[in-house]
Amino acid sequence: MSDNKPSTPSTDNLAAGSADPRGLTRRGFAVLGIGIGRERFMFALAVVFSLLFGLMTVADAWVLGYATDHVIRPSFDRGDITDGTLWVAIGLFIAVALLRTVGVVGRRLAGGIVFYRLVAADRRRVTRKYLELPLSWHQSHPTGQLLSNANADVEAIWSVFMPLPMALGVLAMLVGAVATMLVADAVLTLVGLVVFPALFAINIVYQRWQGPRMAHAQSLRGDVSAIAHESFDGALVVKSLGREDDETRRFAAAAERLRDANIGVGRIRAVFDPVLEALPNLGILAVLLLGALRVESGAAEPGDVVQIAFLFTVVAMPVRAIGWVLGELPRSVVGWDRVRTVLDDDAHMPYGTRALAGEGPVALRVDDLGFSHEPLADGGVPVLSDLSFDVAPGSVTAVVGATGSGKSTLTSLVTRLVDPVTGTVSLDGVDVRDLSHAGLAASVALVPQSTFLFDDSVRSNVTLGAEVDDDAVWDALRVVQAERFVSALPHGLDTELGERGTSLSGGQRQRLALARALVRRPRLLVMDDATSALDPDVEQRILRALADQTADGTGPSVLVVAYRKATIALADTVLHLADGRIVGRGPHDELHARSAAYRDLVDAYDQAREEVDHE
Amino acid sequence: MSDTDALDGVLPVPEEIEREGSLAIIRRGLSLSPAITQGIWLTAVLSALGTVGSAVVPIVVQRAIDDGLGGSETGSGAVDVGRIGMYVGVTLVVLLLTGIAASLSKVRIFTASERGLAELRVRAFRHVHDLSMLTQNTQRRGSLVSRVTSDVDQISQFLQFTGLIMIVSVGQMIVATIVMAFLSWQLTIVVLASFVPLVLLLSTFAERMSRAYDRVRATVGELLAVVGEPVVGASVVRSYAIEERTQRRIDDAIDTNYRANVRAQTIVSVTFASATVVAGIANAAVLGVGLWLGLLGDLSLGTVIAFIFLVGLFVGPAQMATQVITDAQNAVASWRRVIELLETPADVVDPGPGGERLADGDLGARFRHVTFRYPDGPVVLDDVDVTIAPRQRVAVVGETGSGKTTFAKLLTRLMDPVEGAVLLGRDDEWTDVSRAPFDDLRRHVVMVPQEGFLFDATLRENLLYGRSDATDAELVAVFDDLALTDWFRALPHGLDARVGQRGEALSAGERQIVALVRSALADPDFLVLDEATSAVDPQTELRATRALERLLDGRTSVTIAHRLSTAENADRVLVFDAGRLVEDGSHRELVALGGTYARLHASWVAQQKLAPGAVGAGSAGGGAVGGSGS
Known part of the structure; x- marks a missing residue:
């Protein structure tokens, strides 16, 4: 569903573009220039082949004219095949056809390679940039948009390169056509000078009319798909409330809008196609009529007339390529702008060079920490303020608070996915900002709220490429109670999980994410509500095993939301967060006895039940 | 893309569809969408007329050359301009008429196919909602979506673009062949013979092409997956410092995709260009043979030249042929998938107005020796026999796979039992749920699913799913009834608040609240609840629990309990194990019984006790039996 979301802004942009088509076209040519610059050699090759194709197309007509005047007519006049000219003509027909074929294959292949290379290179650029940009940047951009930047947008920029070589060949073809016409007969050339520009102009008008309509139809197609996705996803609701007919009406309305838009596109095509097809034929008729006058007056040979007439039939189709290029340009610019926005973003988060000394659990110190998404001066709302606490080596600290109290933000700051606005986070006395990226990752492991699995094997999902043997992987799986289900998978550790691991249940996915953290023997483990999909007793077993490790000094220091x-009761210390501040801290028992707010929070469910009992 | 990959084996396909040939599929597809073929004869005639235009021009060229422009019959120099002018005039009229015919036929093709396919789309959509599979197998939803979206688009693309090209091309070739046959049957054979090798190679080309494209599609799927990794998995990539590894995976996928694309492009280019060579050979052959025939006195100069014009009419279609074949194969495959869907019988059928309406007022339920199993699957529910009295509050307990969810789905008739019957009613008035018309059944029995699924619309629109004719005042009243007024008042846009995709603008707990209000609005006599498992914000949970209590008040309810505290609150607990109903009684009775329930309860209590100092933890819940009743 997310993939059709970005289609709306893109059509908006196109609509805005059609208000200023000239500016858009000019910028489109600039994008073309950049692409050509990047693939100079291959593009030149494509153009050379395309020129060959264009010139051979004109040559085809010339050969026919030559054959008419030098082979067919003399032979018919004399009643016998003259000399070797027949063989020359036959040879020319075949040679021109072969060269033209070489031109077509070379043009299409080299043009295709240019396109695919440009797309591949930009995709590399965009994904590299994604890997560089800080997490805060990622958090402020919708996933669907970023995916579309790396896929559809990149293709949109360069797809114009598919017809571009052909269009350039066609330009050469037109020049060649007019030149051969001039050689044959200047008056007949006038027909060409009317017909070719007319073909060209009509094509452009066609693209201008059709472009926005097709973009509109595309976005309606997105609507149809979104409704189907949503309605089938919510099938249980639809069914249990008996809303099938209403849903069908909702879907039908979207399907009908799409139908009408498609019919509109078809109408435009039905008007333009026959005109574009008829135009070369009209040219041929004009040439015949004018040609008859010219031949009568002795100004032209019949072969000239035949040649020029034939030119119209071979040139008509290729001329459309110019229209395709111009039609693609606005899309190209929109794609370019969207990709540029990503590539030009200069957000960055530099890492230090230090690594933590020693081994075993570390001491986490959070000092006067403050965070807001927007600078406070610009009216930003503080998410966290004046936060100070310590997690002693080998201890477990739980963070408790209502939704929006800043718990997840705290986990991002502690693991340095995001930098604070004020204050510091340090590990064994070293500011996390001084640690190298590798050094940080080697010491600290975060298990985020939502599990992400890679389209890879179970083993790779746990090790993530780290040098860890299978025994260690199984050890980690044992701690997270995943040993049983993993060994039951068809290929054990080698089982491929498929995209995003959709074949596993939520609880199984969370357990793999936990194993991933544990297998690296982190010195600080941060869990952001990482066990929410587990059965309570499984969660208990995992946390007990973890706490045991931590207690005997082999495990990490733990911060858990x-x-x-x-x-919560497993923790040595509990931090009670409200509105971004610590409002209570201490062992659970103590807090529970002391703080009414804390009691309300953690007892909410039991409290609800008690109230019911009293009703 | 992945949707299409996952299509195979989604539906129990009737064998005859699987075996049917392409033509039969197209015929069936057309008969399913009569709008496509409506008036098709007129369209065909117009379309045929439309193709005449391009074939007329070579004839005029021939006549003009032979009758004046230096033709052999009149001798060079004697040009009859008047006659040529007449030809040109007549042809202009013909071109105008055929152009209009071509235009009209295109409008008709677009209109008819779009109308037919829109109907097909809607019909398929409705049919999906009638399949119980939709609620049983969540993983296959994606492929069902693709049948009402991309599959239909594929058919439309074929009918309007490649299909249209095919019709026009074939028409053009037929007309050209007829014209050629009139001019010279010998040269006609020469031209057709030149194209024979190409025709013979077409199927091989098409096969290679479709294989190359399959490969491209597969690599696109992989590419999309790994390109998503640095975006969707940004925090994992960052916190494990695996940027390089991730980039390597992406680069590999990009390379693989690039190679597959270039390979496909090579095949397409060669195929496309082969028609150009053939045209050259045909022209040379026409020239040689034409000249020879001409000297024998059978042929005029104009005819030879007209033939070379006519050969041009074959080049375009020959260039497009492989593309047309590939597209046609894809379209037939899509059509086959849509037909499969439509011919999968709706397994849970609405008896309609002819059914028995349920009695108004309090409603109980009775399972009479109910057994359920999926086709070819193990027994999920085994001979369950139980009666639930009106206004009773029942909790269903059991481990994953015990059959408790199936029990709930049978009760709401999302599925039908394989053996036995599910009845609704009270005292001596019982109605088999399979006899109750859907609109009546849904009015009386409502299921509240585990996750509060919301639609991407306003809060109001979401609530109206419960009862479409409710006024704003009624909606607000329901918030009051469920003690949710404070929550509702705090919403900045009130009923106009947009909830986002799947309701993501709200928290999980808030979605549950909206789902409860939605169900309350439907005002059913009988509620079936699947308790949420995911942990939500405690304060919201407290609110939802209170609302739920009020909703259940005065109604019969069956709750699939994931928390044993819910069972403690129920009037009655049904314990399922491996598809059988093993225990039935109040919480207290079942604890005393010392069986499955007592074991489950003991471990739950132990777990609650881990929380020292927890006031009113599970162990103290014994006194809660009875709940609110009425």
Whole structure:
């Protein structure tokens, strides 16, 4: 569903563009220039082949004229085949056809390679940039948009390169056509000078009319798809409330809008196609009539007339390529702008060069931490303020708070996915900003709220390329209670999970994400509500095993965001967060006895039940 | 893309469809969308007239040359301009008429195919909602979506573009062949013979091309997956410092995709160009043979030249032929998938107005020796026999796979039992749910699914799913009834608040709240709830729990309980194990019984006790039995 979301802005841009088509076309040519610059050699090759194609197309007509005047007519007049000219003509026909074929193959292949190379290179650029840009940047851009930047937008920029070599060949063809016409007969050339520009102009008008209509139809297609996705996803609701007929009406309305838009596109085509097809034929008729006068007056040979007439039939189709190029330009510019926005973003988060010394659990110190998405001076709302606390080596600290209290932000700051606005985070006394990226990742592991699995094997999903043997992987899987289900998979550790691991249940996915963190033997483990999809007893077993490790000094220091009371109770210390501040801290028992707000929070469910009992 | 890949084996395909040939599929497809073929004869005639135009021009060229422009019969120099002018005039009229015919035929083709396909789309959409599979197998939803979207688009693309090209081309070739046959049958054979090798090679080309494109599609799927990794998995990539590894995976996928594309492009280019060579050979052959025939006195100069013009009419179609074949194959495959969908019988059928309406007022339920299993699957529910009295509050307990969800789905008739019957009613008035018309059944029995699924619309529109004719005042009243007024008042846009895709603008707990209000609006006599498992914000949970209590008040309810506290609150607990109903009684009775339930409860209590100092934790819940009743 996310893939059709970006289609709306793109059509908006196109609509805005059609208000200023000239500017858009000019910028389109600039984009063309950049692409040509990047693939100079291959593009030149494509153009050379295309020129060959264009000139051979004109030559085809010339050969016919030559054959008419030098082979067919003399032979018919004399009643016998003259000399070797027949063989020359036959040879010419075949040679021109072969060269033209070489031109077509070379043009299409080299043009295709240019396009695919440009797309591949930009895709590399965009994904590299994604990997460089800080997480805060990622968080402020919708996923669907970023995916479309790397896929559809990149293709949109360069797809104009598919017809471009042909269009350039056609230009050469037109020049060649007019030249051969001039050689044959200047008056007949006038017909060409009317017909070719007319073909050209009509094509452009056609693209201008059709472009926005097709973009509109495309966005309506997105609507149809979105409704189908949503309605089938929500089937249980639709069914249990008996809304099938209403849903069908909703879908039908979208399907009908799409139908009408497509019919509109078809109408335009039905008007333009026959005109474009008739135009060369009209040219031929004009040439015949004018030609008859010219031949009568002795100014032209019949072969000239035949040649020029034939030119119209061979040139008519290729001329459309110019229209295709001009039609693609606005799309190209829109794609370019969207991709540029990503590539030109200068947000960055430099890493330091230090690594942590020693081994075993580390001490986490958070000092006067403050964070807001927008600078406070610009009216930003503080997400966290004046946060200070310590997590002693080998201890477990739980973070508790209502939605929006800043718990997830805290986990991002502690693991340095994001930098604070004020204050510091340090590990064993070293500011996390001084640590190298590798050094940080080697010491700290975050298990985020939503699990992400790679389209890869179970093993790779746990190790993520780290040098870890299978025993260590199984050890980690054992701790997270995943040993049983993984060994039951068809190929064990080698089982491919498929895209995003959709073949696994939510709980299984979370367990793999936990194993991923544990297998690296982190010195600080941060879990952001990372066990929410697990059965409570499974969660308990995992946390017990973890706490045991931590207690005997082999495990990491732990910072855990939690809701369930049993989880919270495992912690040595609890931090109670409200509106971005610590409002209570201490062991669970103590807090529970002391703070009414804390009691409300963690007892909410039990409290609800008690109230019911009293009703 | 992945949707299409996952299509195979989604539906139990009747064998005859699988075996049917392409023509039969097209015939069936057309009969399913009568609008496409409506008035098709007129369209065909117009279309045929439209193709005449391009074939007329070579004839005029021939006549003009033979009758004046230096033709052999009149001798060079004697040009009859008047006659040529007449030819040109007549041809202009013919071109105008055929142009109009071609235009009209295109409008008709677009209109008819779009109308037919829109109907097909809507019909397929409705049919999907009638399949119980939709609620049973969530993983296959994507492929069902593709049948009402990309599959239909594929058919439309074929009918309007390649199909149209094919019709026009074939028409053009037929007309050209007829014209040629009139001019010279010998040269006609020469031209057709030149194209024979190409025709013979077409199927091989098409096969290679479709294989190359399959490969491209597969690599696109992989590419999309890995390109998503740095975006969707940004925090994992960053916190594990695996940027390089991720980039390597992306680069590999980009390379693989690039190679597949270039390979496909090579095949397409060669195929496309082969027609150009053939045209050259045909022209040379026409020249040689034509000249020879001409000298024998059978042929005029104009005819030879007209033939070379006519050969041009074959080049375009020959260039497009492989593309047309590939597209046609894809379109037939899509059509086959849509037909499969439509011919999968709706397994849970609405008895319609002819059914038995349920009695108004309190409603109970009775399972009479109900057994359920999926086709070719193990037994999911085994001989369940139980009666639920009106206004009873029942909790269903059991491990994953015990059959408790199936029990709920049978109760709401999302599925039908394989053996036995599910009845609704009270005392001596019982109605088999499969006899109750859908509109009546849904009015009386409503299921509240686990996740509060919301539609990407306003809060109001979402609530109206519960009852479409409710006024704003009624909506607000329901918030009051469920003690949710404070939550509702805090919404900045009130009923006009947009909830986002799947309701993502709201938190999980808030979505549950909206789902409860939506169900309350439907005002059913009987509620079936699938309790949410995911942890939500405690304060919202408290609110939702209160609302739920009010919603259940005075109604019969069956709750699939994932928390044992829910069971403690129920009037009655049904315990399922491996598809059988193993225990049935109140919480207290079942704890005393010391069976499955007692074991489940003991482990739950132990877990709650891990929380020291927890006031009113699970162990203290014994006194909660009875709930609110009425």
